[in-house]
Amino acid sequence: MSGSGAVSPVPQSPTWSTRLRARPWGGYALAGFVVLYLVWSLAPVLIAFLFSFNHGNSRSVWQGFSTEWWTGPGSVFNVAMYHDAILHSFLLAGIAVAVTVPVGVSLSVFLSRWRGAAARPAGLLATLPLVVPELVLALALFFLVTKLLHFISLGTPAQVIGQVTYILPAVVVITRGRLASIPSGFEEAAMDLGASPLGAFRLVLVPLLGPAILASAIVTFALSIDDFVITQYMSSSSATQSIPMVIYNSTRGSATPALNASAMVVALCTILICGAGYLVYRILNRREEIVVPEAPAEPSGLGPAVGEGAW
Amino acid sequence: MRARRYLAALGLPGIVWVALFVATALYALIAISVGGLDPILLTPVPAWNPLHWSASTLQEVGTALKPFSGSDWMVFQRTVIYIAIALAGCILVGYPVAYYVAIRARRSKGIILALFVAPFLVSYMLRMLAWVGLLSPDGWINLVLEHLGLMSGHQPLNWLSGRSVTVVCALIYGWVPYFILPLYASLARFDQRFLEASRDLGAGTWQTFLHVTLPLSKQGILAGTVIVALPMFGDFFTNALVSGTASTAMVGSLINTYAQSQTDQGLAAAGAVWLMALLTLLLLPYLRSSARATAEVAR
Numbered sequence: 001m002s003g004s005g006a007v008s009p010v011p012q013s014p015t016w017s018t019r020l021r022a023r024p025w026g027g028y029a030l031a032g033f034v035v036l037y038l039v040w041s042l043a044p045v046l047i048a049f050l051f052s053f054n055h056g057n058s059r060s061v062w063q064g065f066s067t068e069w070w071t072g073p074g075s076v077f078n079v080a081m082y083h084d085a086i087l088h089s090f091l092l093a094g095i096a097v098a099v100t101v102p103v104g105v106s107l108s109v110f111l112s113r114w115r116g117a118a119a120r121p122a123g124l125l126a127t128l129p130l131v132v133p134e135l136v137l138a139l140a141l142f143f144l145v146t147k148l149l150h151f152i153s154l155g156t157p158a159q160v161i162g163q164v165t166y167i168l169p170a171v172v173v174i175t176r177g178r179l180a181s182i183p184s185g186f187e188e189a190a191m192d193l194g195a196s197p198l199g200a201f202r203l204v205l206v207p208l209l210g211p212a213i214l215a216s217a218i219v220t221f222a223l224s225i226d227d228f229v230i231t232q233y234m235s236s237s238s239a240t241q242s243i244p245m246v247i248y249n250s251t252r253g254s255a256t257p258a259l260n261a262s263a264m265v266v267a268l269c270t271i272l273i274c275g276a277g278y279l280v281y282r283i284l285n286r287r288e289e290i291v292v293p294e295a296p297a298e299p300s301g302l303g304p305a306v307g308e309g310a311w
Numbered sequence: 312m313r314a315r316r317y318l319a320a321l322g323l324p325g326i327v328w329v330a331l332f333v334a335t336a337l338y339a340l341i342a343i344s345v346g347g348l349d350p351i352l353l354t355p356v357p358a359w360n361p362l363h364w365s366a367s368t369l370q371e372v373g374t375a376l377k378p379f380s381g382s383d384w385m386v387f388q389r390t391v392i393y394i395a396i397a398l399a400g401c402i403l404v405g406y407p408v409a410y411y412v413a414i415r416a417r418r419s420k421g422i423i424l425a426l427f428v429a430p431f432l433v434s435y436m437l438r439m440l441a442w443v444g445l446l447s448p449d450g451w452i453n454l455v456l457e458h459l460g461l462m463s464g465h466q467p468l469n470w471l472s473g474r475s476v477t478v479v480c481a482l483i484y485g486w487v488p489y490f491i492l493p494l495y496a497s498l499a500r501f502d503q504r505f506l507e508a509s510r511d512l513g514a515g516t517w518q519t520f521l522h523v524t525l526p527l528s529k530q531g532i533l534a535g536t537v538i539v540a541l542p543m544f545g546d547f548f549t550n551a552l553v554s555g556t557a558s559t560a561m562v563g564s565l566i567n568t569y570a571q572s573q574t575d576q577g578l579a580a581a582g583a584v585w586l587m588a589l590l591t592l593l594l595l596p597y598l599r600s601s602a603r604a605t606a607e608v609a610r
Contacts, residue, residue, distance in 0.1 A: 027415060034411045037404060038426045041488070045433050047451065048441035060447035103325050110322025122322065125329040131537075131594060132337075133545025135563055136583045139570060140340035141332065143580065147357050148339055149331075165332040168325070187314075197317035226434040228548060233570075247436035251443050251552055252471075260444075263437040271432045 045267075052261035059257050069258040081238070081246060082262040089225055089242040089266055092156070096163045096224035101216050103164070104171030105209065109201070111172065112179040113187075127169045137166060138233035145234070155236035162230035167223045171216040178212035211284045218277040225270050343580035344369055355577035372581040383565060390561040393479050394543045398536055400483040401490040405535065409491045410524070413498035414506070430488045439552045442481060446470035446553070473556030481553040482543060489542075490535040497531025530604050537597050544586060562586060 048059075052070065056063030069075050076082045111123045129137055141162045145152045152158055186208070190200040206213070228244040235241065241249075243266045250259055342357035345364040349356050358364050375383040412423050430438060445452050453467045470477050505527065509519040547563035560568075566586070569579035 030407060030411045030415060031419075033407050034416075034423060037408045038423070041430055041484075042426065044441035044445055045430075045438060048437065048444055051444055058449075059444045060450040103328055106321040107325025107328075110318055110325065114318055114322060118322075118326070122326050122329065125333050126325065128329075128333050128337075131541060131590075133541050133563070133586065133590070135545030135547065135566060136340070136587055137333075137336070139566070139579055139583050140336035142570070143339040143343050143357065143576075144332070144336040147343065148335070161332060165328070165336075168329070191314060197314045200314075201317070201321070222432055226431075226436075228434075228436055229545070244434050244436040247434075247440050248548055248552065251436075251440050252555055260440065263434065263440060267433045267437055270434075271429070274432050 048260050049264050052257050052264055054257045057254075057256050059255070059260060069256060069261045074256055074258055076258050076261040076265055079258055081241070082258055084239070085241045085243045085246045086262060086265055088156075088240060089244075090269070092159055092163060092231065092242060093221050093224040095156075095160045096167060097217050097220045099160065100164045100167050100171055100220045101213060104168050104216060104220075105175050105213055107168075108172050108175035108179060109205065112176050113184055123172075126172050129166055130169045130173075134166065134229040138162065138230045141165065141230065142233045153236065154234055155240045158234035158236075159231050159240060159242075162234040163224050163227055166227065166230050167220050170219050170223060174216050174219065175209065175212045178209060182208050211281055214277060214281045214284060218274050218281070221277075222270060222274055225266060340580050340583055343577055344584040346577065348574075348577065353574040355580065368577045368581045369584065372578055372585055376585060386560050386565055387562060389475075389559070390544070390563075393475070393482065393561060394540060396479050397482040397486070397543060398540060400479070401487045401535070401539055402532060404483065405487050405491040405494060406528075406532065409494040409498055409531075410528075413495050414503070414524070427488070427491070435485055436548070436552075438485065439481065439549060442484065443471065443552055446477065471553055471555075473554050473558045475559055477553045478550055478559045478561075481549050482546065485546075485549050486539040486543060490539045492535075493538055494528065494531040494535040497534065498528055501527050530601070533597055533600065537594065540593075541590065544590060 051059050051062070053065050053067060054063055055066035055068070070077075072078070076086070107122075107126060111119050111126070132140075141158070145154060145158050145161075152161065182205070186204050187200040190204045191197065195203060226244065227242075228248060231242050232245050232248070235245065243262060247259065247263055339357060342359050343355050345366065345368070346356050346358040347365060347367075348354070355368075372383075375381045376387050378384055381387075408427075412420060412427065416423055444450055447453075448467045448469050448471075452470065456468070505523050506519055509523045514522065543563075545563045545566070546561065547567040550559060550561055550564050551567075562582070566579050566582040569575040569582060
C-alpha cells in the first residue's frame with residue numbers, strides 16, 4: 001500500500017478532482033444570483049409597463065386591465081404634455097446623432113493621426129466630461145449660455161449643445177479604440193496610389209470605421225434619450241421638456257398611468273432602434289471578418305470600456 | 312503637406328467644440344464662483360478677468376461645508392456615507408454578476424448580456440418611476456410585506472418619505488449596471504489560462520479566486536467604482552424621486568437647489584467648484600494607477 005503513494009507525484013490531484021465535481025454547486029449558486037439580479041433589475045420596469053394598462057388612475061394599485069392610457073382621451077397620444085415630450089426626446093436624439101457622430105469621428109481621426117502638440121490637450125479636453133459629474137457640466141454650460149454666449153438661447157439649441165458635449169467623449173473613446181487597430185499605413189498607401197486626402201478618408205478610413213461609426217450612433221442615441229440633467233438645465237419652458245424631464249417632474253405627483261405609457265413608448269422605440277442598429281453592427285463586423293480575417297477582436301463595441309480608454 | 316492640412320481640417324470642428332463647450336464652459340463656472348453679485352438684481356456676475364476674482368462666494372460655501380461646524384457639514388457627511396454604502400452594494404451585487412458573465416457563463420452568455428444591456432436602453436428615470444410605484448404606501452412592496460405577515464398591526468410603511476435605506480438602495484439599483492459594464496469588460500479581457508495555471512498548481516476554486524482572479528480584477532473594480540462614484544456625487548434626481556426630503560439631501564441636491572434660484576446661482580457654482588476640487592483629489596490615485604496599468608500594457 002505504501003508503494004502506491006509514490007506513484008502519484010501530485011498528491012493534490014485527487015482533491016482537485018473532488019473539488020471539480022463539487023464545483024457545480026458553487027456554479028449553480030452563482031448562476032442563481034445572476035438570475036436574481038436580472039429579475040431585480042428588469043421586473044420593476046415590466047411592472048411599470050403593466051401599470052400602463054391599469055384600469056384606473058393609480059400607478060401603484062392594480063385595478064384591472066384596460067387600454068385607456070394607450071388609446072383613451074387621457075392617453076399618451078392625446079395628452080399634449082406626453083406626446084410633445086416624446087417627440088421632443090426623439091428630435092433631440094436625432095439631432096444629437098447627426099452632430100455628435102461626424103464631429104466625434106473626425107475629431108478621433110485627428111487625435112489618433114495628428115503628430116503634433118495639439119493632439120494631447122485636445123484629447124484631454126474631449127474626454128474631460130467623463131470625469132466631471134454631469135451636474136457640474138450642466139451648470140458650467142448653463143452659465144456659458146446665459147452669461148457669455150447670449151446668442152444661444154436656452155431650449156432646443158442649448159439642449160443639443162449640452163447633449164453633444166456630454167456624449168462626445170463616448171464617441172471619441174469608441175472610435176479611437178477602433179482606429180488603434182487600423183494602421184495609418186492604409187491611408188498613406190491610398191495616397192501613394194494617387195488618392196486625395198479626402199479620397200483616402202472616404203474610401204479607406206470611413207469603410208474601416210463603419211462598425212465604430214454605427215456603434216457611436218447607437219450609443220449617442222441611447223445616451224441622448226436617457227439624458228436628464230443637461231437636458232433639464234438647458235431647457236427653457238415646458239415646450240422643451242423631454243420624457244425624462246416629464247418623469248422627473250410628475251412621478252411624485254398624481255400623474256395617471258399615461259406617464260408609465262409615455263415612458264414605455266420611448267423605451268420600446270429605443271430598444272427597437274438600438275436593437276436594429278446592433279444587428280446591422282453584427283453584420284458589418286461579420287462581413288469584415290471575412291475580408292480581413294486577422295483583424296484583432298477589438299472590443300470597440302457598445303462602449304464597455306467607456307471611461308477606461310480615456311487614460 | 313496637403314494631408315496634414317486635411318487632417319487639421321478634420322480635427323478643427325471638434326477642437327473648437329470642446330474648447331468652447333468644455334474649456335470655456337468650465338471657465339465660466341469658475342468665473343461665476345469667484346464673481347460678484349449684481350447690486351440691483353442680486354444675480355451672480357461672472358469675473359472673467361482673474362485680477363477681479365474674489366473668493367467670498369467660495370469662502371461662504373466652504374464655511375458651510377466646514378467639517379463638524381459648518382451648516383452643510385451634515386449634508387456632506389451624509390453624501391459620503393450614502394455613496395460609500397452604495398459603492399459597497401454595487402461591488403457586492405455587481406462583482407458576482409460580472410464575474411459569472413465574463414468567466415463562467417457558456418451558452419447562456421448571449422441572452423444574459425442582452426438582458427444585462429436592457430437597463431441602458433430603458434431610461435434611468437423610467438427605472439426610478441417603476442420603483443416609486445412599487446414603494447408607494449399602497450404599492451406592491453407593502454402588499455408583499457403584508458402577505459408575509461411582516462407588517463401585522465403596523466401602518467403601511469411610507470418608503471418614499473425621507474428614508475436613507477430607500478435612497479441608498481435606489482442609488483445601487485440605478486447605478487449598478489454602470490459599475491458592472493467596465494468590470495465585465497476588464498474581466499472578459501483577462502487571460503483564462505491564469506485560472507488553468509492556478510488550478511494545475513493545485514489551488515482550489517476559492518484560492519484561485521482570492522489569489523488570482525481578485526487581484527487581476529482590481530483595475531476593473533476601480534474603474535467601475537470611479538465611473539459610478541462620479542455621477543453619484545452630482546446625483547440629485549434619484550434622491551428627489553425616492554425621498555424628496557431635506558433629511559436625506561446630498562451634495563448634488565444642495566447644488567441643484569441653489570441653481571434653481573436666480574440669486575443663489577453663485578453658491579451653486581461655488582459648490583460645484585468645491586466638488587470638482589474634492590473629486591480631483593479622490594481621483595488622483597486612480598488616475599495614477601490607471602496610467603501605470605496602461606503603461607504596462609503598452610510596453
